Amino acid sequence: MNPRIVLATRLFPPEVGAAAFRLKALVTALQSTGASVTVMTTVPPNGGRSERGISRWPVLRDRGGNVRGYVQYLSFDLPLFFRLILSRADVIVSEPPPTTGLIVAVSSWVRRRPYVYYAADVWTDAVIAMGASAPVVSVMRWIEGVALRNASHVLAISDGVADQLPQFGVSPDRVIVVGNGIDTEVFSPNGPRVLPGHPYFVYTGTMSEWQGAEVFIEALKMLEDDTDVRLYFLGQGASETKLRELAEEVVPGRVIFGGVKSPEETASWIRGAAAALVSIVPGKGYDFAKPTKIYAAAACGTPVIYAGAGECATMVADNHLGESVDYEPSLVAEAMRRFLAGQDGNSESRIDWVRRNASLRTAGERAAAAVLAAQPA
Structure with a gap:
């Protein structure tokens, strides 16, 4: 029986961004192995057509059209819990923010199934960099720690990210560096260039x-x-x-x-x-x-x-x-x-x-292999 994978992410194409592209590469690589993949994500700002294997939920967005901010995150995370509880899957993949990771961790504990956390960065460090108060940093560190420690595998996009994970008590043998990259077919020297008349x-x-x-x-x-x-x-x-x-x-x-x-x-x-x-x-x-x-x-x-x-x-x-x-x-x-x-x-x-x-396709293939390895024996 083909493995059933559910990906939980607030960002996915047609939305534009490094996370969306990275996750699309993961889905493509998983599907190439025969896995059945369901993406639980959001309705994009301008709506979107129905797509097979993609389950979209309406969410709150900021004035720029982004799912950014605690209220916006919760508008995705809270319904996600029930969507996951009712879903059939062998492995769940969680994309940040850590609040989504927490929801995935709890729902996976309830359903007794493994999940993989995709660590593109360390959110606690970002909160500290923004000058957040000590209580906010402490809460974020706890949430991120729960999401990371309970994952079967943690996918890190670089050695630098992987080096930050021991502070959360994550065992190094559960961290897999899959790399990151871009679509080298889109981003290439071949194609039109903008010439606005000034350098x-x-x-x-x-x-x-x-x-x-x-x-x-x-x-x-x-x-x-x-x-x-x-x-x-x-x-x-x-x-x-x-x-x-x-x-x-x-x-x-x-x-x-x-x-x-x-x-x-x-x-x-x-x-x-x-x-x-x-x-x-x-x-x-x-x-x-x-x-x-x-x-x-x-x-x-x-x-x-x-x-x-x-x-x-x-x-x-x-x-x-x-x-x-x-x-x-x-x-x-x-x-x-x-x-x-x-x-x-x-x-x-x-x-x-x-x-x-820095090929995105190669990074997606490495990530897919790690996700499939998390399946129960």
Whole structure:
């Protein structure tokens, strides 16, 4: 009998985001083995057509159309409990946030079946980075710990994430590093590129407090001899309002917020950019993160300017994906000048590196193998 897998996630295509793409790759890999997969997710912001194997539930969303915030999470998590209790499955797969993991853990205990937790990052560290109060951090640590410790397997997207899990009492032999990546067919050097009539840099994806993208706006201000250069933000996030206000204050008219784009549109913007921008504020507890926007840019042949420290700095520098600089506007501005001058000759090598090391299909296959291994004997 083919294994029955249920995936519980608030994000799934047609919604755009690294989590949605990663989970679609997992489902595709599971189905290729003959597994029967049901995705329990949300109704997308603009509605959507009925799809076989996908069970959608209406949820509350914030003003940006995101399922982000405790009330929004609960609007998905509470109905999810009953959906899971009534479902037939051999293994459940839980995507963050940890509140969803807690629901999956409790429902799995009731139904006496295993579950796998997909750890794309560590939410407790993110809460600390946002300056949350001690009680909030304690509650999040407890919730995340329950979700992690009771999972048959924990899938980590990187060694950096895996290294953070022992703090929750997770046994290393239950942690499987499956990697992460992007769709190298969509993000490739082949395809249209945006040519707006002026040189530009592009920042894609989530704008959060711990990413600190304001460093790029401050750097743009320092390009006093290149006032025709623009900076495009394609995505959304908790810091968007703050970034808009800063841009209007220091470089009015030179920063454009284009909203969420499809992967194909994003790739066309990346191809035309002088460089793609990625940052992580050092010392916030997120130096281990590896944003997929790095892989997307490199796969298109576009250099990356990474501002920050940690694993990303080493990865970008060692593999000639662009330039790594300290999280300092003046250093970012210097890197911007170099790429505006065309000082880059590693396009082919970075494209090859991504294909060998950051293929989303390969990551999905590793994750699927780990999920299937969690089946009861």
